[in-house]
Amino acid sequence: MRVGAAWAVAVDWVRERMSADPGVRGAFFSGSTVGLAVWQAEGGRDWRHGDG
Known part of the structure; x- marks a missing residue:
C-alpha cells in the first residue's frame, strides 16, 4: 500500500470517529x-515496486 492510500484510509477512519464521538x-x-508521502506526491518513485 502506498503512503497516500494509507493516509486516505486513516483520514476516513478519523472522520467517522469524529462524527460519532x-x-x-x-x-x-x-x-x-x-516525508515519504510528500516525496510520492511530488512524483517520487517507489523503490519497493522496482520503478526507481
Whole structure:
C-alpha cells in the first residue's frame, strides 16, 4: 500500500470517529511516512515496486 492510500484510509477512519464521538478532535501523522508521502506526491518513485 502506498503512503497516500494509507493516509486516505486513516483520514476516513478519523472522520467517522469524529462524527460519532465528540471527544475525538483529529489525529496527527508522524515518522517516516510524513516525508515519504510528500516525496510520492511530488512524483517520487517507489523503490519497493522496482520503478526507481
